Amino acid sequence: xxxxxxxxxxxxxxxxxxxxxxxxxxxxxxxxxxxxxxxxxxxxxxxxxxxxxxxxxxxxxxxxxxxxxxxxxxxxxxxxxxxxxxxxxxxxxxxxxxxxxxxxxxxxxxxxxxxxxxxxxxxxxxxxxxxxxxxxxxxxxxxxxxxxxxxxxxxxxxxxxxxxxxxxxxxxxxxxxxxxxxxxxxxxxxxxxxxxxxxxxxxxxxxxxxxxxxxxxxxxxxxxxxxxxxxxxxxxxxxxxxxxxxxxxxxxxxxxxxxxxxxxxxxxxxxxxxxxxxxxxxxxxxxxxxxxxxxxxxxxxxxxxxxxxxxxxxxxxxxxxxxxxxxxxxxxxxxxxxxxxx
Amino acid sequence: xxxxxxxxxxxxxxxxxxxxxxxxxxxxxxxxxxxxxxxxxxxxxxxxxxxxxxxxxxxxxxxxxxxxxxxxxxxxxxxxxxxxxxxxxxxxxxxxxxxxxxxxxxxxxxxxxxxxxxxxxxxxxxxxxxxxxxxxxxxxxxxxxxxxxxxxxxxxxxxxxxxxxxxxxxxxxxxxxxxxxxxxxxxxxxxxxxxxxxxxxxxxxxxxxxxxxxxxxxxxxxxxxxxxxxxxxxxxxxxxxxxxxxxxxxxxxxxxxxxxxxxxxxxxxxxxxxxxxxxxxxxxxxxxxxxxxxxxxxxxxxxxxxxxxxxxxxxxxxxxxxxxxxxxxxxxxxxxxxxxxx
DNA sequence: GCTGCGGTTGAAATCCGTTTCATAAGCAAC
DNA sequence: GTTGCTTATGAAACGGATTTCAACCGCAGC
Numbered sequence: 001x002x003x004x005x006x007x008x009x010x011x012x013x014x015x016x017x018x019x020x021x022x023x024x025x026x027x028x029x030x031x032x033x034x035x036x037x038x039x040x041x042x043x044x045x046x047x048x049x050x051x052x053x054x055x056x057x058x059x060x061x062x063x064x065x066x067x068x069x070x071x072x073x074x075x076x077x078x079x080x081x082x083x084x085x086x087x088x089x090x091x092x093x094x095x096x097x098x099x100x101x102x103x104x105x106x107x108x109x110x111x112x113x114x115x116x117x118x119x120x121x122x123x124x125x126x127x128x129x130x131x132x133x134x135x136x137x138x139x140x141x142x143x144x145x146x147x148x149x150x151x152x153x154x155x156x157x158x159x160x161x162x163x164x165x166x167x168x169x170x171x172x173x174x175x176x177x178x179x180x181x182x183x184x185x186x187x188x189x190x191x192x193x194x195x196x197x198x199x200x201x202x203x204x205x206x207x208x209x210x211x212x213x214x215x216x217x218x219x220x221x222x223x224x225x226x227x228x229x230x231x232x233x234x235x236x237x238x239x240x241x242x243x244x245x246x247x248x249x250x251x252x253x254x255x256x257x258x259x260x261x262x263x264x265x266x267x268x269x270x271x272x273x274x275x276x277x278x279x280x281x282x283x284x285x286x287x288x289x290x291x292x293x294x295x296x297x298x299x300x301x302x303x304x305x306x307x308x309x310x311x312x313x314x315x316x317x318x319x320x321x322x323x324x325x326x327x328x329x330x331x332x333x334x335x336x337x338x339x340x341x342x
Numbered sequence: 343x344x345x346x347x348x349x350x351x352x353x354x355x356x357x358x359x360x361x362x363x364x365x366x367x368x369x370x371x372x373x374x375x376x377x378x379x380x381x382x383x384x385x386x387x388x389x390x391x392x393x394x395x396x397x398x399x400x401x402x403x404x405x406x407x408x409x410x411x412x413x414x415x416x417x418x419x420x421x422x423x424x425x426x427x428x429x430x431x432x433x434x435x436x437x438x439x440x441x442x443x444x445x446x447x448x449x450x451x452x453x454x455x456x457x458x459x460x461x462x463x464x465x466x467x468x469x470x471x472x473x474x475x476x477x478x479x480x481x482x483x484x485x486x487x488x489x490x491x492x493x494x495x496x497x498x499x500x501x502x503x504x505x506x507x508x509x510x511x512x513x514x515x516x517x518x519x520x521x522x523x524x525x526x527x528x529x530x531x532x533x534x535x536x537x538x539x540x541x542x543x544x545x546x547x548x549x550x551x552x553x554x555x556x557x558x559x560x561x562x563x564x565x566x567x568x569x570x571x572x573x574x575x576x577x578x579x580x581x582x583x584x585x586x587x588x589x590x591x592x593x594x595x596x597x598x599x600x601x602x603x604x605x606x607x608x609x610x611x612x613x614x615x616x617x618x619x620x621x622x623x624x625x626x627x628x629x630x631x632x633x634x635x636x637x638x639x640x641x642x643x644x645x646x647x648x649x650x651x652x653x654x655x656x657x658x659x660x661x662x663x664x665x666x667x668x669x670x671x672x673x674x675x676x677x678x679x680x681x682x683x684x
Numbered sequence: 685g686c687t688g689c690g691g692t693t694g695a696a697a698t699c700c701g702t703t704t705c706a707t708a709a710g711c712a713a714c
Numbered sequence: 715g716t717t718g719c720t721t722a723t724g725a726a727a728c729g730g731a732t733t734t735c736a737a738c739c740g741c742a743g744c
Contacts, residue, residue: 016694016695017694018696019694022692028691028693029691029692030693031693031700034692055699058702
């Protein structure tokens with residue numbers, strides 16, 4: 001079935017394509033009778049202008065590209081949701097690329113987005129947040145960001161010149177640890193997170209600093225990074241519980257690991273929060289549905305997505321903007337932590 | 343910064359654009375020396391062909407559009423993941439639209455995808471699965487499906503002529519209910535699901551039929567549809583538990599509601615599975631991380647996504663295909679159900 | 685009757701690739 | 715030397731919109 005074009009419409013209406021375009025976009029006055037005639041014909045053929053042709057000329061696609069490491073982690077759908085809500089305001093739609101940990105997909109997707117001429121990119125990369133990320137790779141991302149407006153979401157690329165929207169993970173971790181200290185804990189462990197990722201590094205730094213500031217000992221043997229998965233939280237918690245000398249509270253790198261940790265505890269007959277307190281990070285939707293409900297630090301994922309798009313839009317409009325936008329995380333106290341009773 | 347085009351490359355290489363295009367796509371032999379010269383120049387300017395221009399001519403975008411009701415429900419990211427894995431094989435990338443229950447967004451997104459000339463659409467609609475969906479709306483979707491290859495994922499539009507990929511929800515529910523019966527339950531309730539959605543209707547039908555076939559009574563007062571959320575499972579379970587005469591097992595419309603139901607039970611001091619057995623539907627990743635681990639019917643979400651793309655691709659290639667592909671769900675017995683002990 | 689102006693409209697250029705058709709060059713065969 | 719064939723290349727058309735520039739119409743004002 002042949003696609004209807006403005007030419008077909010113009011021909012049937014006995015006008016020029018320019019006029020058709022004008023009624024399509026309402027960009028110049030058209031006599032009412034002409035307009036109606038054209039509109040009727042468009043209606044009749046169910047005319048739908050070809051966005052590719054339009055983009056070609058306007059150099060604008062109305063598309064925002066999103067690159068993220070794992071759509072299966074509920075944190076990201078939440079960010080996406082926020083981004084989409086905000087994108088609606090400006091009529092943007094989304095191109096989604098999920099790298100699923102395949103780091104080399106990142107460059108591939110960046111290239112594809114370039115070619116498709118998306119209006120902007122929201123980058124929630126995995127690879128570039130490796131502590132030992134190869135400079136050439138960073139260089140590549142930076143180069144892309146110079147061609148297309150790009151916002152790094154929760155990325156750590158400090159001096160890249162790329163605009164960033166982040167939650168203050170350091171401050172968030174401090175919040176969580178302080179909470180544990182305030183309710184009387186002195187023996188606190190840390191579970192989860194790939195140790196070569198910068199998130200993990202930041203959180204661990206905050207964790208140790210807070211303990212020291214409170215005059216508490218940092219027990220390296222209670223610090224068990226691994227990965228970000230539920231399984232990881234479970235196995236590391238098992239390790240921790242099998243120690244003769246064990247902490248009365250643990251801080252987890254994210255909610256997934258916290259949920260795994262709770263599971264491990266329950267399986268070993270260790271009660272949460274009576275015997276051990278656990279705090280997570282992210283506040284994924286399920287955090288307040290697990291048993292016990294998880295005390296955690298909210299990243300405000302939805303808000304993060306919204307802000308990122310808002311900032312990206314400013315960037316696209318070439319407005320002067322700050323280089324970094326930081327959202328304050330928030331401590332959500334629920335049931336997985338409680339006052340220590342010696 | 344001006345975009346580099348094939349013309350720029352051609353000019354600098356002192357060849358015609360046709361030749362440049364030929365090395366770009368390897369569509370005709372080019373003298374080795376010429377090819378190298380052109381490639382060097384492309385490299386130098388980091389040339390990236392404009393996909394819009396290409397699509398305009400080739401009538402092919404390499405994009406698959408996905409429309410889904412709620413990206414925040416872990417079932418959908420899982421489907422998306424599968425779709426993306428499969429799409430990679432054929433070099434397809436994805437355009438994602440999340441209707442978040444706003445039914446009128448569906449038509450809007452369909453229109454946008456039409457205009458963007460996506461190669462195909464994966465439709466996991468909400469609205470069209472309403473039992474009392476307005477015929478005009480269905481008509482609209484059908485019309486779209488005639489212009490662009492479209493696959494309905496888990497949709498119920500029986501005689502629309504649109505190709506469907508579904509999990510057999512009826513059979514799945516039977517599996518769940520039979521399991522409960524086999525382990526000795528005779529008093530079984532049903533929780534969750536918007537009653538005007540077809541999924542709910544199908545599952546309820548299977549539920550009642552299975553009970554009848556086993557010679558058990560169908561107690562309408564134990565059937566409590568509501569919505570698909572965790573909260574819904576929680577509140578409906580509370581209602582159920584407050585009855586004097588209550589079931590010993592419940593079948594939930596999905597894992598979300600099952601998780602909510604477990605939560606409600608635990609809060610009331612009712613033990614799962616000792617006092618009441620619960621089975622879910624979907625097998626979201628968290629199903630085996632909650633406590634107790636959830637017995638559920640797996641929809642094989644990832645597989646569903648993969649199959650849908652596979653079928654869509656056949657459709658795009660105009661191959662002859664079946665009108666419906668049905669995936670067999672699978673019962674996953676974990677900890678939330680167990681032998682009844684009178 | 686002529687000038688000027690605002691509202692409408694059309695012709696043609698443009699965006700950036702791909703593809704067709706024709707031409708040119710190089711070489712073997714007669 | 716001419717014919718015939720293969721391989722390499724270019725000119726120009728094409729896809730489907732938007733936009734610029736100029737022209738045209740009708741009418742008020744002088």
